[in-house]
Amino acid sequence: MAFLAQLGALTDELVDAIVGIPESDQETRNIFREAVLRLLRNHTYLRTNQFEVEDRLKGLEERFRVIGRDALADAFHKRLEVLEPYHNKFTPDVFHFLLELADQPAQNTQLTALDALIEPEEIPPPKLTWKDIAREDGWIQERDIWLFNRYALDSSSDEEAAEIKSVASVESLTSVSSVDDRARRTALDHAFKPQGGELLQQVREALLWRHVPMANGVQQPVKTTISTLQLLREVLFMLSGLPTAIFDADCNPSLVCQLQGISLEASNALLNSFAGCGRKLAPLRAFSKRKAQSPLLQVFESSLQKAIGLLDAKLATIQGRYIAIEKDVVVSLVGILNEVKPILTPLYALSDIIRQLQEEKNTHAFRYLELLYDAAGMAQLQAHRDIYHLLGGIFLDCFQVYLKPIRLWMEEGRLLPGDRTFFVSESSTKLPLPQIWKGQFNLLRSPEGNLHAPRFLKPAIHRIFTAGKSIVVLKHMKRHAATSKYRATDEPKMDFATVCPDHLEFAPFSELFSAAFDAWIRSKHHTAAATLQELLYNSYGLSESLDMLEQVYLMSDGSKADALAWAVFRHLDNFSNSWKDRFTLTEIAQEAFSASIDSYRIFAEIDPRTVVHSAIAGRSSVRINIPAIRLGCRLNWPVQVVVTEEAIQGYQTIFTFLLQVRRAIHVLKYPVKSFHPRGSLAATGPMGRYYMLRTKLLWFCDAILTYLTTLVLAPNTAKLRADLGEAGDVDDMIKAHANFVNRIIHEACHGAKLQPIRDCMLDMFDLAIKVADVQKLEMARLEKEEHEITRLSVISSPYTSPVKAKAKYAAATPKPKSRNDEDNGWDIESQGLEWNIKQITKANEGKPHHILLKEFHGDFERHLRFVAGGLRGVARASKEQAAVKWDLLAEMLEVGIKD
Template sequence: MAFLAQLGEQTDELVDAIVGIPESDQETRNIFREAVLRLLRNHTYLRTNQFEVEDRLKGLEERFRVIGRDALADAFHKRLEAYEPHHNKFTPDVFHFLLELADQPAQNTQLTALDEPEEVPPPKLTWRDIAREDGWIQERDIWLFNRHSPDSSDDEGAAEIKTVASVESLTSASSVDGRVQRTALDCAFKPQGEELLQRVKEALSWRQPPTVVEGGQPEKTTITSLPLLREVLFMLSGLPTTIFDADCNPSSGYQLQGISVEASDALLNSFSECGRKLAPLRAFSKRKAQSPLLQVFESSMQKALGSLDLQLASIQGRYVAIEEDVVVSLVGVLNEVRPILTPLYALSDIIRQLQEERNTHAFRYLELLYDAAGMAQLQAHRDTYHLLGGMFLDCFQIYLKPIRLWMEEGRLLPGDRTFFVSESSTKLPLPQIWKSQFNLLRSPEGNLHAPRFLKPAIHRIFTAGKSIVVLKHMKRHAATSKYRATEEPKMDFATVCPDNLEFAPFSELFSSAFDAWIQSKHHTAAATLQELLYTSYGLSQSLDMLEQVYLMSDGSKADAFASAIFRHLDNFSNSWKDRFTLTEIAQEAFSGSIDSYRIFAEIDPRTVVHSAIAGRSSVRVNLPAIRLGCRLNWPVQIVVTEEGIQGYQRIFTFLLQARRAISVLNHPTKNFHPRGSLAATGSMGRYYMLRTKLLWFCDAIVTYLTTLILAPNTARLRADLGDAGDVDDMIRAHADFVSRIIHESCQGAKLQPIRDCMLDIFDLAIKVADAQRIEMVRLEKEEHEITRLSVISSPYTSPVKAKAKFAATTPKPKKRNDEDDDSDKENQDLEWNIKQSAKVNEGKPHHVLLKGFHGDFERHLRFIAGGLRGVARASKEQAAVKWDLLAEMLEVGIKE
């Protein structure tokens, strides 16, 4: 089936490419298509598969690149392109011949044989090259070293010693090892060097450990504002300081000059609190994460800290390179850095929450960033909102990569534990790819393994990827290019959260932007797959076939199939239990509109009984064992699932049971009206009345099913499939259709007693027909015997004449051959079997039996109508309206 479907699909493409007939002229297209198919099927010899050769050539080039032979791959690709203008019908055969002769080309091929230069590694970069390119050699002043004599003084005026270092000496190991170590004294220029050094030492004298006074308490060291400001800015930058320890706690041995101890401690604690809030960020940014999601989060955090460091350096620059009078105010600096640090505090809270939680997923920080950005927007913290929102969208770009790969290529990254889609380790049949090949990952608690803000779009993402996988199996993945958007929507902060929409909630802005992004990917695969299901794989034709076979939409074909089965049952023949015979009956019945190879039949051994008498006398026996099947293309089986076929089978069995009852009541029987028997005449009237009621009931059930259940729901199914956005919607529409017809036709578990009562009435129809047939045979024999005795006992005729007269009134049997003898024997066996099936009724008069049957019918009918009324009133399902309507139809036949 897969080969025929692929052949038909490729034939359609071939006809469209060569002939170019418009789609409106479908008749001409079909003529060309059938002609091409006939030529292809009657082709007596095969040629090289050019597509396989092309795939092997591409695979060979890819293999060269995988093992690192890029130069060989480029040469191979270049020669393939050069040969392209000379391509002819024998080119695939030549390439196939060369591929067969190839012996490990990746290992044995040498580029020298192709006159191609081998790859030469780039030269190493040296300081000599840098000096030559940048012109350091010409600028000789930068190589001068100032050497001063250790015993020289300003008074002596010792001359400075200058030496010139060459580039070679700077780049050689010997020159580096032999170089004299420079000291602080070397850096201090004479004559102010010692004085400047002494001033620096005095300025840093506060760094000496404080002395301990009596009582064990250290003595407070007074410090001015400028050194303390330097310490504070270094601490906020994450650098080691003297006043603050590694945990940003201030030392108790220092006090700011000019203020009280309490005010100084309060100011230091304020700065210390700022440093403690930033400490988790700096510690987290130094981690080496393995997950790409955490790596990009660390990178974004480092950017935020880098921006902070630049701002702190700008503050330091005001006090280092003083260009105008500056007032050193620690309180002013604290007020200046607080707005800068506030967004980082929110980020620090996210880090703290991540560290407190256990066994968190790699995308957990995305959820925290998403929530924090929305909260910052609600609280009107603009800077915090911009920082967190920008970080969230930057990190989300990494999470989009597996989503993009899944929705565009239908592939999963190997070893990716952050994505919410997993693939089955076993290879499944093609019809089960959609349902079972891929699954959504869930936690042991049943929660979806995905960020919370993506849950509204999970279904569409999952469906788009599965659509691509199915299209690849159809060999039609390239067809999505004609639906693909030219450029996917951007997901950066400037696009998602523009300034003119600053009052819109962040969650709404993100959802709208992400929906547009998903739609650009989802519509491509969904539209292509739906089009292929209808055009190339005949979804509409398959649904028509299911309706004819299972729902009996074509009454004439359904009667042809059912009558053949009933004929075997009435003749007590077991040949219909053979699946080959049953398949032949089904194919012959539906041959006018359905290809015979697409229909097959099976027998369920669990519901088959070997007694032909039991199989004939009840619709519950043997009829449910008949299983009809339709061979569908595997893409169609994705929409029409196995569960849906089982629902079709339930409706088919119930329709077959109803037709069985109608067939038995309409079966031609020999009506015999004895003369002078009032009891027999009354029984015949009761029989015809009961038969009429039974036929009315069966026809009412069939009419209800066909006109009120099957026909409207079938039309609704076609409309729902046309409005479906993707294959999952189509599957859901078909599943809802099957569920509706099962519930509305009283085949559900809730209405099981009512369904059983309907089957009781169907069985009652068989009992009434059998009882009537036996009674007609009995009356005929009785009348025949009375006639014979009356003729013999007549006083006006002699015994010899009486026998002759009786013989003259008796029909003479025709001369029969062996076949007639077999037929009479078969009829006698049939009559005996009918009696055996109704032997429970022996000993009761016929009119008593009919009266009992009539009472059973009235009781069953009242139960069905009352039960439907009660269930319809107590239920809130949509099927309750149909149940109430059926009850109203059946209440017409209830005798008041």
């Protein structure tokens, strides 16, 4: 059992590593797991034969020696011996794998490749000498720096502490320079000796602690005691970013200085505290001195310089307190640290932001805005009021610069050339006017799909993008007034005092900013969007265009739709090829809708991909030729911004389906004249079955048409008008119209899930054509029989002469149409009828009429049950809104199903 448990765990790891199926799909994971376990349990392969592997290795070494590569054989043997102590049970498998990968090792192996395995020896760096330091730092030109006071911590008298010694001379210092003596003068030479000599000597003695004393020449440093005032001066200089003697460039304190009067540990702790402050401020000062090219970074640097300036002013005030002494003051380093802490703490937060910016790679120029935004919100949550005010103020000051391209885009519809920080880009090619809204401008995204904009702006980016596009469209409409019309005079301010007032200090910073920025956008967005919507309705006839689309594609006017459909069907039934002439089809459509739509706005096309050139074959199915009919409406280009090409394709889909339904109804509603033989009754026999089947097919087609018109098209059309009236901008209008088209497509059973059900509906429409054709064939046969009976009865009558009988028969026989009849359709119709009779007879294999009607009735019942049951099942299994409509249609169709 332990082995099986281990095998199962290893199998799970193998499946996860190779297949990578998520844990949520547990069923698929179990299938793969069982398959792998079955293979592992039932495999018949043994492990690698270790003796065979050993023989192959020995043979390989012997082969090297046979062909004269002894050096390669020795190296191979040596490495096998080195590997011997590390053998385990998997070693033969590894050797076997390597042997299988080997490709002519005797010819392709080079011994020089082994040199790459040898680790190079580390070359020690050259030793540092005082001579090198003196040469590099220029000490050779400054002799006086070699003179310093030595203060021994264990000295018992002031005389020993004031003893001055010189360091051992460096070799280069003994050489005589050829430069003029003026170049080697010191500050002592230029001092005014009669009056300033003593003062200068006092200054020098006061600053002797800066020179690091050395014990025994240049050996070990000796601790130097300094006063609190001297350390205070160095600390203030270090915090101000100035060079000091105690702290180096990285703000690390010197180990040779000790504060007078306290222990060494306390002195070092105090020095390290101030050094930590300086190290935190160093990145801030270094970043503020950069010269960035981006305006966003320039304003950030300016804000940092202002914050650092406040610190420098505070430090200058402290220095002035100890220089121009007006009253007794106490020199306290701890007190100074507590005094500057309120200013240093917010700067530490800024320094953390700078450090994070420098650690991240390939950051955008607006990245620091996101960091400031997050840090300000966090400081507010942590009740750090000073940090919150500083970071919030800097964020909003920098955000003013980011608002400039947004303001230019929303007010004038223009983009700054070369601006890489804004999230809107313009296409390099000029697109047609109807595609300007969708394709001329785009939102920039990263390769990972993230929007190229600050995170805190994402909720408002859609409105910003829409407002700018509205201005662009208005310009192309020649309806864009002066820019000042769209520039609100009462634009809300975006400074810290306005966005974050004191009486709302407990409100989250993110909420305050969102509310302020939302008000700022409304001042820019509403005017342009409202103007564009008004122009679409009043000047470019959006409502009239939607009415035209409903009449043409959705057949909202039944009489006009019937006029169009019956004219097309008449050409199909007459086997005429003129229906696929786009000029004829355009004339038919314009004539059908001439009462309500201007003729020039309607045109027709034929899709050659779905056309069957045989008119005889095209009339036998609703799947042939009818989908090739494409009607088009000429819309104003601003209306085409809302009614996109994808939406027109959806309209065309509904139009084709409605035309197919009307085709089936037309075939059944206007059949060929029924011919009843003498003594036959239409209500009994085959004729009764035909009329019953015809009634059911008409009921089915009428049910589908009723469902489409009353439950799908009419409610959704009313909802579309309501959604368009509530839309805030053009994007909302486009979305509302796209949702409308998507709804009617799904509710009309044209979604991917209902493909089999829709095909079954088309089979029912084709069944109606078959029933009509079979009935036409039967009527032709009965009429022919009746004429033959009449002819025989007339001829065989004993009371009629042959001449009179022939005249009576000729009068009773219908006269065929002339070849010169209108459209010359007689030949086509005669040929088509004969071809249709042959095809029907061939397809039905000579079955009697009543047998065919019985089979058709069975097909109808089967198709009806499939459609109703399929709709009911899909409606129950689906969570879409259209499921309710599918369930209603299933309930309507279940009425015609027999128990």
